[in-house]
Amino acid sequence: MEFYSRRARSITPYTAGEQPKSGIYVKLNTNENPYPPSPRVAEAIASFPCENLRRYPNPDADDLRDAIARVEGVSRENVFVSNGSDEALALAFAAFFDDERAACFADVTYSFYEVFAAMFGVKTHVVPLQEDFALDLAAMREAECGGYFIANPNAPTGIVVPAGEMEQFIASVPQKLVVLDEAYTDFSGETCAPLIQKYPNLLVIKTFSKSHSLAGIRCGYAVGAPALIGGLMRMKNSFNSYPVDAVCAAACAASLADTEYHDRTVRLVVEERERLRRALEGLGMTVLPSGSNFLFAGRAAVPAGEIYARLKEEGVLVRYWNRPRISDFCRITVGTPQDDDILLEKLKKILS
Numbered sequence: 001m002e003f004y005s006r007r008a009r010s011i012t013p014y015t016a017g018e019q020p021k022s023g024i025y026v027k028l029n030t031n032e033n034p035y036p037p038s039p040r041v042a043e044a045i046a047s048f049p050c051e052n053l054r055r056y057p058n059p060d061a062d063d064l065r066d067a068i069a070r071v072e073g074v075s076r077e078n079v080f081v082s083n084g085s086d087e088a089l090a091l092a093f094a095a096f097f098d099d100e101r102a103a104c105f106a107d108v109t110y111s112f113y114e115v116f117a118a119m120f121g122v123k124t125h126v127v128p129l130q131e132d133f134a135l136d137l138a139a140m141r142e143a144e145c146g147g148y149f150i151a152n153p154n155a156p157t158g159i160v161v162p163a164g165e166m167e168q169f170i171a172s173v174p175q176k177l178v179v180l181d182e183a184y185t186d187f188s189g190e191t192c193a194p195l196i197q198k199y200p201n202l203l204v205i206k207t208f209s210k211s212h213s214l215a216g217i218r219c220g221y222a223v224g225a226p227a228l229i230g231g232l233m234r235m236k237n238s239f240n241s242y243p244v245d246a247v248c249a250a251a252c253a254a255s256l257a258d259t260e261y262h263d264r265t266v267r268l269v270v271e272e273r274e275r276l277r278r279a280l281e282g283l284g285m286t287v288l289p290s291g292s293n294f295l296f297a298g299r300a301a302v303p304a305g306e307i308y309a310r311l312k313e314e315g316v317l318v319r320y321w322n323r324p325r326i327s328d329f330c331r332i333t334v335g336t337p338q339d340d341d342i343l344l345e346k347l348k349k350i351l352s
């Protein structure tokens with residue numbers, strides 16, 4: 001502690017979901033994909049020429065940028081690649097906000113935003129969600145700030161702002177930057193990424209961690225106007241100029257190429273999400289509408305904190321926050337039908 005800077009002493013780090021070492025848990029707490037990555041990822045890694053690891057990788061991961069640009073229908077200059085999308089989000093705080101130019105976000109959203117703001121000394125403006133957990137875009141529009149961080153679908157609620165409504169919002173704040181965190185967008189089927197061609201104030205951030213089943217590889221990206229990508233590059237090159245390793249870049253490009261596998265596994269997760277929703281509602285739980293790979297469920301016969309603790313005793317991990325407004329909900333990742341059946345069986349016992 002005595003060696004810590006004032007910043008290190010004052011910051012409250014983000015707490016990630018538990019990653020238990022033993023295999024006894026049905027793990028539905030960190031929104032990982034229940035299916036393995038595309039077989040093409042394994043092929044790309046197995047055939048990677050290891051002698052190349054002697055060299056530094058391309059600093060901007062240009063081959064992967066090109067692969068992403070093709071999928072998103074944009075150009076290389078519109079793409080920035082990062083070590084997990086968390087890194088792109090962090091660099092966006094550093095590049096576009098400061099102690100005078102505030103970042104605005106919801107009271108209930110990805111809890112990393114407030115940590116990044118503290119890390120980079122960014123002023124914040126927090127706007128409460130509405131009573132039904134919908135984003136209050138009207139209040140956000142009026143907020144005195146330099147821009148926004150909006151998770152869409154939101155986390156941990158899963159609620160989606162439809163693309164049309166989001167476009168109206170982006171168009172209504174041309175002087176402010178809108179950073180859309182679309183970590184779960186493949187499960188809602190609605191992305192705003194194509195809008196970056198039309199709105200120079202829009203930056204869309206995506207990840208390989210969720211729909212591509214590659215949380216372990218740590219890769220994400222941002223798409224936006226070249227000026228915004230340039231801002232992220234300035235920060236990257238002032239911090240870690242080679243954030244994406246060569247094996248990672250090859251694996252992610254291979255995953256992008258297998259659209260058939262991606263679409264199929266996304267469809268399986270979405271179908272299972274709706275089955276799980278009906279089952280949870282059947283157990284008397286309130287389940288928020290979700291466009292993601294998780295459900296926010298609670299307000300049941302037993303308090304959510306107790307449900308979380310008793311599920312854990314039974315070997316099933318879900319995520320719980322003892323925080324205002326959301327303390328009577330658990331966030332449950334959609335698993336395989338088999339895993340979800342185990343969850344449902346335990347829940348039935350706990351709630352009866």
Ligand SMILES: *Cc1c(COP(=O)(O)O)cnc(C)c1O
Pocket residue numbers: 031083084085086087110151155181183206207208209210215218219220
């Ligand atoms: C999972 C998640 C991310 C992505 O994290 P990675 O660093 O890409 O693994 C970003 N935003 C939200 C809201 C998330 O839930």
